[in-house]
Amino acid sequence: xxxxxxxxxxxxxxxxxxxxxxxxxxxxxxxxxxxxxxxxxxxxxxxxxxxxxxxxxxxxxxxxxxxxxxxxxxxxxxxxxxxxxxxxxxxxxxxxxxxxxxxxxxxxxxxxxxxxxxxxxxxxxxxxxxxxxxxxxxxxxxxxxxxxxxxxxxxxxxxxxxxxxxxxxxxxxxxxxxxxxxxxxxxxxxxxxxxxxxxxxxxxxxxxxxxxxxxxxxxxxxxxxxxxxxxxxxxxxxxxxxxxxxxxxxxxxxxxx
Amino acid sequence: xxxxxxxxxxxxxxxxxxxxxxxxxxxxxxxxxxxxxxxxxxxxxxxxxxxxxxxxxxxxxxxxxxxxxxxxxxxxxxxxxxxxxxxxxxxxxxxxxxxxxxxxxxxxxxxxxxxxxxxxxxxxxxxxxxxxxxxxxxxxxxxxxxxxxxxxxxxxxxxxxxxxxxxxxxxxxxxxxxxxxxxxxxxxxxxxxxxxxxxxxxxxxxxxxxxxxxxxxxxxx
Amino acid sequence: xxxxxxxxxxxxxxxxxxxxxxxxxxxxxxxxxxxxxxxxxxxxxxxxxxxxxxxxxxxxxxxxxxxxxxxxxxxxxxxxxxxxxxxxxxxxxxxxxxxxxxxxxxxxxxxxxxxxxxxxxxxxxxxxxxxxxxxxxxxxxxxxxxxxxxxxxxxxxxxxxxxxxxxxxxxxxxxxxxxxxxxxxxxxxxxxxxxxxxxxxxxxxxxxxxxxxxxxxxxxxxxxxxxxxxxxxxxxxxxxxxxxxxxx
Numbered sequence: 001x002x003x004x005x006x007x008x009x010x011x012x013x014x015x016x017x018x019x020x021x022x023x024x025x026x027x028x029x030x031x032x033x034x035x036x037x038x039x040x041x042x043x044x045x046x047x048x049x050x051x052x053x054x055x056x057x058x059x060x061x062x063x064x065x066x067x068x069x070x071x072x073x074x075x076x077x078x079x080x081x082x083x084x085x086x087x088x089x090x091x092x093x094x095x096x097x098x099x100x101x102x103x104x105x106x107x108x109x110x111x112x113x114x115x116x117x118x119x120x121x122x123x124x125x126x127x128x129x130x131x132x133x134x135x136x137x138x139x140x141x142x143x144x145x146x147x148x149x150x151x152x153x154x155x156x157x158x159x160x161x162x163x164x165x166x167x168x169x170x171x172x173x174x175x176x177x178x179x180x181x182x183x184x185x186x187x188x189x190x191x192x193x194x195x196x197x198x199x200x201x202x203x204x205x206x207x208x209x210x211x212x213x214x215x216x217x218x219x220x221x222x223x224x225x226x227x228x229x230x231x232x233x234x235x236x237x238x239x240x241x242x243x244x245x246x247x248x249x250x251x252x253x254x255x256x257x
Numbered sequence: 258x259x260x261x262x263x264x265x266x267x268x269x270x271x272x273x274x275x276x277x278x279x280x281x282x283x284x285x286x287x288x289x290x291x292x293x294x295x296x297x298x299x300x301x302x303x304x305x306x307x308x309x310x311x312x313x314x315x316x317x318x319x320x321x322x323x324x325x326x327x328x329x330x331x332x333x334x335x336x337x338x339x340x341x342x343x344x345x346x347x348x349x350x351x352x353x354x355x356x357x358x359x360x361x362x363x364x365x366x367x368x369x370x371x372x373x374x375x376x377x378x379x380x381x382x383x384x385x386x387x388x389x390x391x392x393x394x395x396x397x398x399x400x401x402x403x404x405x406x407x408x409x410x411x412x413x414x415x416x417x418x419x420x421x422x423x424x425x426x427x428x429x430x431x432x433x434x435x436x437x438x439x440x441x442x443x444x445x446x447x448x449x450x451x452x453x454x455x456x457x458x459x460x461x462x463x464x465x466x467x468x469x470x471x472x473x474x475x476x477x478x
Numbered sequence: 479x480x481x482x483x484x485x486x487x488x489x490x491x492x493x494x495x496x497x498x499x500x501x502x503x504x505x506x507x508x509x510x511x512x513x514x515x516x517x518x519x520x521x522x523x524x525x526x527x528x529x530x531x532x533x534x535x536x537x538x539x540x541x542x543x544x545x546x547x548x549x550x551x552x553x554x555x556x557x558x559x560x561x562x563x564x565x566x567x568x569x570x571x572x573x574x575x576x577x578x579x580x581x582x583x584x585x586x587x588x589x590x591x592x593x594x595x596x597x598x599x600x601x602x603x604x605x606x607x608x609x610x611x612x613x614x615x616x617x618x619x620x621x622x623x624x625x626x627x628x629x630x631x632x633x634x635x636x637x638x639x640x641x642x643x644x645x646x647x648x649x650x651x652x653x654x655x656x657x658x659x660x661x662x663x664x665x666x667x668x669x670x671x672x673x674x675x676x677x678x679x680x681x682x683x684x685x686x687x688x689x690x691x692x693x694x695x696x697x698x699x700x701x702x703x704x705x706x707x708x709x710x711x712x713x714x715x716x717x718x719x720x721x722x723x724x725x726x
Binding site: 260318320321322323324325326329330333334337411415416417418419421422429432433436440441442443444445446447449450453454456457458 | 543544546547548549550551552553555556559560561562563564565638642643644645646648649656659660663669670673676677680681684685
Binding site: 060061062064085088089091092093095097099100101102103104112113116117145147148161162165 | 528599601602604605607608609610611612615619620623624703704
């Protein structure tokens with residue numbers, strides 16, 4: 001499903017309208033306005049401290065915004081706390097540090113939320129979990145514990161765990177930044193695979209080649225604000241904004257890939 | 258059932274005097290233990306196995322035996338060896354013996370908490386030992402062990418109440434005396450409990466302020 | 479050791495005392511742990527709320543501040559002498575001793591439990607929220623299992639403290655080990671023998687508790703868990719974990 005197939009009449013899956021967020025005196029999100037349409041894959045890039053992670057966290061309510069509106073799957077997140085609980089069933093998140101539960105086995109990590117939140121019976125949840133593990137390439141590791149897995153394997157389990165609740169939207173917060181280079185590929189492959197399935201993806205990443213390959217649009221952030229939005233061919237190859245140019249130069253200056 | 262706090266009024270003087278005794282016992286015992294522990298610390302981390310074993314045994318003894326037992330040994334036992342012991346002195350000695358063991362471990366903990374990077378940096382800079390100790394180790398050790406030292410001071414104050422059982426005229430003793438004189442045990446013990454609470458909270462409050470002023474950072478209790 | 483004419487009496491007295499001390503110690507370990515875990519959990523549950531203020535947290539904090547600041551002996555006296563005097567309720571020495579010591583050490587235990595629960599990595603708590611688990615579920619399935627294990631070392635120390643302070647029951651007339659020791663001393667007129675016996679017994683008791691603590695830690699520990707889940711012996715579980723730790 002490409003951008004062209006989508007009808008512009010459909011309400012966006014995620015809509016930010018003039019959103020601000022402050023931590024004390026620090027402005028972390030500055031007048032953010034952004035639409036993400038259903039099925040789109042959005043890459044969010046920018047220097048450290050630009051607010052990328054915070055942006056992601058306001059989508060599933062881990063961070064509450066101060067001003068403006070955030071509408072996810074039709075639910076306005078300004079209202080009471082119930083709204084956050086509701087949309088968390090439709091929004092999954094994968095973290096930079098994986099955040100697997102070390103005292104639970106791989107399979108138990110995955111079936112916990114479907115069973116307790118989705119009220120899915122254990123047998124059914126286990127079956128679905130096994131399919132997910134197969135999909136991320138970890139079929140025989142279901143009884144292992146996170147401490148027995150490599151970083152790349154742990155992150156793939158984390159992805160399976162996020163998928164287990166059958167979300168419409170998936171958020172990735174620098175999913176490969178904590179991985180040794182040789183494991184980055186296996187995780188990116190899984191995410192690419194997901195991008196093709198019609199799930200809405202928001203990926204904060206430093207992997208520009210990856211963004212080029214999988215994103216429908218790239219969002220560049222700096223100092224809490226959105227600096228540039230556009231298709232990867234534009235933003236990553238012939239950007240308009242000075243910040244983007246500087247940022248891309250700095251990134252490619254240090255990388256050998 | 259009647260609760261009447263006014264009956265305590267004539268005894269306020271008794272409580273005041275007893276509180277002074279409590280303060281003296283606790284502070285002298287604590288002070289002595291702070292000094293003794295500093296002197297014994299080198300033995301605890303010494304290279305000699307004998308030294309470490311001796312101190313280690315002492316610490317284990319104090320860790321596993323009730324303070325009351327130590328108190329009885331000091332008060333009833335030492336005189337049989339020819340050492341005269343009044344209740345006041347015995348209380349201080351027993352409390353200090355117990356507290357020193359914990360203080361040694363607190364100091365050691367403070368030293369251990371210094372990030373290894375600091376010791377490595379000091380060594381690679383070629384600084385002499387006394388300088389390193391005075392400028393790098395000691396200030397940091399004090400900072401890291403500060404909260405625990407405060408807790409130990411409070412522990413001494415609370416521990417002093419045991420001295421009642423050998424007749425020391427401290428606060429808990431006063432409570433039983435006043436209680437039996439007035440037949441108002443409930444009111445007496447509530448008042449004494451409140452005095453202890455105020456003492457403990459005051460010490461903690463002062464200690465946290467002292468920490469904030471000296472080290473300007475979040476108190477890590 | 480002792481003058482032989484006293485021996486059977488001495489034996490009986492010390493045994494009586496030691497048995498009561500053991501009973502008291504077990505009771506206060508259980509009592510303080512129950513207080514610590516229940517109040518610690520409810521306080522943490524309150525703290526997890528997104529609302530700025532938590533009633534349960536405040537109440538528990540007040541409880542902790544009060545009961546950590548009053549000497550256990552005073553608590554015992556208050557329960558044993560004070561309550562009957564004001565309220566016409568009979569309070570026996572044994573329950574008074576158990577409750578008094580449990581309250582004091584329970585207050586410290588609450589802090590230990592709270593700090594254990596708080597030590598669970600923040601990222602995991604975020605993951606719970608992102609998955610849609612509510613506070614109770616996060617606590618039950620993720621935070622408590624890990625937090626309680628983190629609390630064990632400090633908790634074991636408190637158990638030993640509580641077991642030692644059962645000696646205070648002397649003050650309200652219970653015939654536990656310290657009372658027995660002093661009684662024997664008066665009968666035999668020799669101090670150091672009986673001090674030594676009492677010391678050894680207390681040592682043994684506390685050693686037992688600290689072994690219990692480390693046994694629990696191992697039982698709840700990772701090696702055992704891995705091994706149990708995979709149906710293998712514990713030692714092989716440990717090897718598994720070790721072999722993988724290097725590859726992250």
